[in-house]
Amino acid sequence: xxxxxxxxxxxxxxxxxxxxxxxxxxxxxxxxxxxxxxxxxxxxxxxxxxxxxxxxxxxxxxxxxxxxxxxxxxxxxxxxxxxxxxxxxxxxxxxxxxxxxxxxxxxxxxxxxxxxxxxxxxxxxxxxxxxxxxxxxxxxxxxxxxxxxxxxxxxxxxxxxxxxxxxxxxxxxxxxxxxxxxxxxxxxxxxxxxxxxxxxxxxxxxxxxxxxxxxxxxxxxxxxxxxxxxxxxxxxxxxxxxxxxxxxxxxxxxxxxxxxxxxxxxxxxxxxxxxxxxxxxxxxxxxxxxxxxxxxxxxxxxxxxxxxx
Amino acid sequence: xxxxxxxxxxxxxxxxxxxxxxxxxxxxxxxxxxxxxxxxxxxxxxxxxxxxxxxxxxxxxxxxxxxxxxxxxxxxxxxxxxxxxxxxxxxxxxxxxxxxxxxxxxxxxxxxxxxxxxxxxxxxxxxxxxxxxxxxxxxxxxxxxxxxxxxxxxxxxxxxxxxxxxxxxxxxxxxxxxxxxxxxxxxxxxxxxxxxxxxxxxxxxxxxxxxxxxxxxxxxxxxxxxxxxxxxxxxxxxxxxxxxxxxxxxxxxxxxxxxxxxxxxxxx
Numbered sequence: 001x002x003x004x005x006x007x008x009x010x011x012x013x014x015x016x017x018x019x020x021x022x023x024x025x026x027x028x029x030x031x032x033x034x035x036x037x038x039x040x041x042x043x044x045x046x047x048x049x050x051x052x053x054x055x056x057x058x059x060x061x062x063x064x065x066x067x068x069x070x071x072x073x074x075x076x077x078x079x080x081x082x083x084x085x086x087x088x089x090x091x092x093x094x095x096x097x098x099x100x101x102x103x104x105x106x107x108x109x110x111x112x113x114x115x116x117x118x119x120x121x122x123x124x125x126x127x128x129x130x131x132x133x134x135x136x137x138x139x140x141x142x143x144x145x146x147x148x149x150x151x152x153x154x155x156x157x158x159x160x161x162x163x164x165x166x167x168x169x170x171x172x173x174x175x176x177x178x179x180x181x182x183x184x185x186x187x188x189x190x191x192x193x194x195x196x197x198x199x200x201x202x203x204x205x206x207x208x209x210x211x212x213x214x215x216x217x218x219x220x221x222x223x224x225x226x227x228x229x230x231x232x233x234x235x236x237x238x239x240x241x242x243x244x245x246x247x248x249x250x251x252x253x254x255x256x257x258x259x260x261x262x263x264x265x266x267x268x269x270x271x272x273x274x275x276x277x278x279x280x281x282x283x284x285x286x287x288x289x290x291x292x293x294x295x296x297x298x299x300x301x302x303x304x305x306x307x308x309x
Numbered sequence: 310x311x312x313x314x315x316x317x318x319x320x321x322x323x324x325x326x327x328x329x330x331x332x333x334x335x336x337x338x339x340x341x342x343x344x345x346x347x348x349x350x351x352x353x354x355x356x357x358x359x360x361x362x363x364x365x366x367x368x369x370x371x372x373x374x375x376x377x378x379x380x381x382x383x384x385x386x387x388x389x390x391x392x393x394x395x396x397x398x399x400x401x402x403x404x405x406x407x408x409x410x411x412x413x414x415x416x417x418x419x420x421x422x423x424x425x426x427x428x429x430x431x432x433x434x435x436x437x438x439x440x441x442x443x444x445x446x447x448x449x450x451x452x453x454x455x456x457x458x459x460x461x462x463x464x465x466x467x468x469x470x471x472x473x474x475x476x477x478x479x480x481x482x483x484x485x486x487x488x489x490x491x492x493x494x495x496x497x498x499x500x501x502x503x504x505x506x507x508x509x510x511x512x513x514x515x516x517x518x519x520x521x522x523x524x525x526x527x528x529x530x531x532x533x534x535x536x537x538x539x540x541x542x543x544x545x546x547x548x549x550x551x552x553x554x555x556x557x558x559x560x561x562x563x564x565x566x567x568x569x570x571x572x573x574x575x576x577x
Contacts, residue, residue: 158441165440165447166454169427173416179378180414184494185402185431 062125065208069201076200077193084192106219116219124212138212148209155202160242162198171195175240236277238286247285328387329354329529330375330498335384337370344370345381346553352498352546357520357530359544361537361564363573367553368533369411372502375531376408377401388498403431407496409487411503411533417476421467421486424475425458428493461489465519481512488519498529505536517542537574541565549573 079098107116124138125147138144162168170191173181178188229252237248255273259266281288330352337345345367352358360368373379375386377398386393391404416424433454439447462468465485470478475486484504491499501520505513513536520543524530534540540547540561547564549557551573557564564570 161441161443165435165443166426166429166433166450167440169419169423170430172419172423173427173430176416176418177414180410180416181427182378182398183376183402183408183410183414184428184490185399186427187397187399 065125065205068208069204072204072207073197073201076203077197079200080193080196084189103219124215144213148213151205151209155205156242156246159198159202163242232274236274236284238284241284241286244284244286251285328352329389330531331385331387332375333385335371335374335386336382337367337374337379338382343553345374348384348550348553348555350548350558352529352531355524355527355529356545357524357532357543359540359547359561360531360533360550361535361540361547362550362556364535365552366550368550369502370553371550372408372500372531372533376406376500402494402496405495405497406500407491407494407498408500409484409491409502409504411506413483413487415475415478415483415486415490417474419475420472421462421475421478422455422458422471424486425461425489425493426454428490429454429458431494458489458493461492464492464522465489466515481508484508484512484516485519488516492523496528498531499523500531500533502533503535504532505534505539513539 082094124144127138128136130136136143138147163171170181170186173184173186174188174191181188233248233252234245235248236252237246238244256266256270259269262269277284283290328351331350333349335345335348336343348367348371350358350360360371362368370379374381375393377393377396377400381394384394388401388404388406393401393404396404416427419427433450435447435450436444443451459468459471462471465488467478467482467485467489470482475483478486484507488501488504491501504516504520508516517539520530520532524543532540532544544561547557547559547561548555549564549567549570556573557567557570559567
């Protein structure tokens with residue numbers, strides 16, 4: 001059965017990725033690059049969360065982690081009541097507009113956020129003490145990486161299963177043609193609210209990690225350019241796929257660091273790279289990879305046929 | 310049993326006696342255009358009921374009122390004892406109303422199989438948690454849906470094209486996929502909006518044959534059609550509309566013999 005083979009190989013890939021994640025901190029001893037790795041993992045979560053939708057709120061830990069997920073999920077659903085009428089670019093613009101509103105609220109709600117001063121000394125997640133094992137402290141960047149990366153991986157797995165279920169077809173049907181979707185009993189509004197909620201909840205989890213990792217929360221962390229960067233990760237990676245935003249997040253987190261040597265020129269290079277992707281790879285890295293695989297496949301069958309002749 | 314008249318339509322109450330679908334005094338206006346004016350119809354259970362008329366007669370609008378894409382400005386609709394007015398399209402599907410579109414509305418970026426599976430939306434039987442952690446019930450549902458979808462593709466002659474993108478289908482194949490998707494909702498009343506539009510003679514023949522099989526299985530079918538030939542072949546009852554209004558109703562033979570219908574079609 002071909003489908004079974006595909007499924008096993010997918011599980012195999014997940015295992016490979018899990019092993020790579022586990023080994024990365026050993027390979028990378030430099031704390032600077034470890035920091036980048038953590039930001040990578042956080043961004044992956046943000047980006048795959050954003051792929052279902054945009055929104056973020058930062059909050060303290062474990063209880064707050066769950067609370068934050070629920071809260072941002074609910075906030076996303078509330079926002080979606082206004083947003084369900086919008087599609088594509090208009091939806092993206094509306095979410096960015098919402099980001100501006102959030103920034104202003106964070107700046108001015110001084111009793112909650114201390115305004116532009118921000119909130120400082122946010123503690124990392126509490127140590128985990130398992131009987132018989134050394135205490136795991138998240139002040140250590142390697143441990144923090146494992147924690148964040150595991151969650152990024154876990155969310156990826158769950159969302160991957162979700163879009164591989166009939167819900168994936170339902171959401172794609174809504175994306176393709178809402179009138180047609182409703183003719184098959186799909187309640188488009190309800191499903192859009194659901195997608196907003198899930199996307200926001202994942203982004204909310206990322207927000208919790210962001211706060212406890214950086215240790216400070218200032219309103220300027222939520223400025224619109226930040227939202228643009230995350231949106232860019234989704235676009236560069238490939239909208240409408242789950243793996244695309246992962247590549248987008250890794251690339252756009254690492255790339256600015258690699259370009260640091262170029263000084264201020266790096267911003268121009270970064271911008272040029274983004275423009276090129278949007279111009280020549282509208283489907284992002286995911287589409288490019290798919291085309292590349294298809295070409296390889298054709299090449300393989302061609303040589304195969306050639307050998308048989 | 311099948312009663313509708315131009316003069317008494319506004320007063321006519323859906324009686325439900327022997328009727329499967331019943332509409333009374335339906336009106337729909339778009340800006341200055343009265344697309345449907347005081348239409349009443351009674352569709353009996355089983356058989357093929359055709360709605361015909363010249364271009365712009367309001368046939369598709371009437372179908373859109375019945376499927377819930379539009380809500381009527383006035384009038385009532387009863388389907389198998391349930392009042393339809395106010396119910397959104399997606400809820401009517403669960404009652405057993407299925408439809409296709411005149412302007413083909415496939416999910417172009419989904420595979421042919423994916424299109425049919427998406428149309429199984431109301432039939433899934435999976436516990437909520439298994440959507441994120443696929444278990445036995447999920448696999449059962451998945452296998453059942455695939456098998457059903459392939460059966461439907463087989464029925465419309467598209468089983469060999471299951472894995473290609475819907476966008477890459479030929480025009481006639483797209484029409485057949487529209488039919489397969491509508492059947493995936495297991496409708497009791499299937500509404501086909503110009504299913505033969507743009508089809509060549511061989512494709513029309515294949516379509517007629519499929520409709521006959523569905524009719525034999527006991528499905529009630531409403532066809533909005535332009536193609537008189539097809540209507541004469543398959544319809545048990547025909548409602549003729551012109552300028553949004555009732556013109557005539559009767560058997561295909563009566564319709565062919567009616568002078569008002571001939572005048573409307575020939576523009577006399």
